Amino acid sequence: MTPENLLHGPLTTQKCTFGCPIIDRCLGGGIPINSITELVAESGCGKTQLCLQLLLSAQLPVSHGGLAASSLYIHSEFPFPFRRLQQLSHVRSSLFASNSKDNPCDNIFVLGVHSADQLFDLLSKTDSLFTNPPTGMPVKLIVIDSIAALFRSEFDNTPCDLKKRSSLFFKISGKLKSLAKRFGLAVVVTNQVVDLVGSDGGNGLRVGNLGSMCSSGRRVSPALGISWSNCVNSRLFLSRNEEIVGEETGLVDKSGGDFIARQTRRQIQVVFAPHLPKSSCEFMITRDGVFGVDR
């Protein structure tokens, strides 16, 4: 057994860009390899959009911040957003400097799973995908969208079932980290949120930089509890909140609603990460993808 010499490798961990310089700057360059990054958000905040964007930017050459790699997309929510992926790849094809006429979608392998056990089985059998990639590019990105859906229906809320569920978390996470280490993969996992119920701010245990996580005006907390929080290396929280930007006029329209202009503000925040300070960045979702906003 010999220790790794830290000076032999690169002095910065390789990262996969998000495809937007503003978001990259906030998040230290992108998704690091050899690590599990979790995206936590309420539905409709942009998790899947960001994941689809990563599938494409992973194919960029390393000089452009990509991994020059194919990706494996494991989804538990159906159907797979194929049309949106095609739309994004058309828009971003202008960014690809390569002269090949490859369809970027050829470098994305999609698999649907229905249960956590199925996911674990699948991960135990994927070695050949990494050692003998079907296309020219090696597979260096795994996206699991979403992990929460796999667990939420199968386990009851009894201590016995929760223990079983918890040991499955560690098994899956251990397998993902071992694959990440062996093949230099970046792993992205998406998670849902649950509402925090309670008078004084609820029974939420503070994990990470954010005292409270708010989305759509409600206090929320990542699903799957503290056990799962121990299984991921970094956690990013995407939120969406309505902000009043206009002035109160007191006028009321026919249906009783007011005329105050409201705007949806979306934010991505670092909850915890070994290499990032508490930082956050506003973003928006357009036809062309997810982009950070400088304010």
Add this chain to the structure above:
Amino acid sequence: MEVGRLPISASQRGKLIAAGYTTFSSLSSVSPSDLARDLKVSDNEAHEILKVASHSSGLERSEGSHLIVNGAQTAWDMLHEDWFTHITTSCAVLDNILGGGISCKEVTEIGGVPGIGKTQLGIQLAVNVQIPVDYGGLGGKAIYIDTEGSFMVERALQIAEACVEDMLETNGLPRKDFQACQNEMQAKDFLGNIFYFRICSYTEQIALINYLDKFISEHKDVKVIIVDSVTFHFRQDFEDLALRTRVLSGMALKLMKLAKKFALAVVLLNQVTTKYVEGSFQLALALGDSWSHACTNRVILYWNGNERYAYIDKSPSLRSASATYSVTGKGIRDSNSNCKRIKMM
């Protein structure tokens, strides 16, 4: 007789025999001040004689111990050994409640929720152990056992650079441009002195810990072993929980032996879990009750409002107290808040 073989002056030998000290074992159990009184010499001289005697008798016996039970030591001897040295955490109040820092020769367990700064503290200690003796450190090397993949090289480099900067600042040297590239070179050296092991399963973890004895015998300047985290691979399915307990206790014993034998600090980072106790869920450190006996000291990191706190949960020699710290770009540092006072329990 035995004292006749000691390399001391004839007059000293004569005094020893006259006072009745003829064998090594008679010298082994006497204190320097008593010997000084018996021989009518100064304390220093008595101390010198005793040192020579123990050295000589050490050469003749296998273990260097000259008491009735091989390998045993009197508490007096232990007191006279080098005082426990400490590794600073770079946060003054935290060092304060720890009695100077993380102590060598002991196993310290540090547990807390994700994001509280366990890995940050681990990296800070791996860097701080290397602070040269001239600057008040141990000048040692570190073994970092990473079971989770949380160790990021760029963060370690950042912390090492900040440590070098701090060292130069306390020395009062003015910072010029050439100093800056000297900083960079030195920070990289710090990285080179961290022996980094990445572990992907519990069998690898056990194998590595068994191997450490040999490794440290070949690298005697290792002064800290950090395991980040000790729990991760043990929280998977262990069909036989009794096996898990046995394996964990075996591991804990080995680590304690390493700490004692090589006089280094062992730092075990642990996770937090919910325990179902009396109908409600409570937070506790992972790995169960039997594991909680494995470490000498236990420190719990937690949030209180917006501040990070460290609390001494268990220690044979330290008082229960809590202190606040912060995680900055430079690593672990004192918190800027006004309530920096140490809270005694």
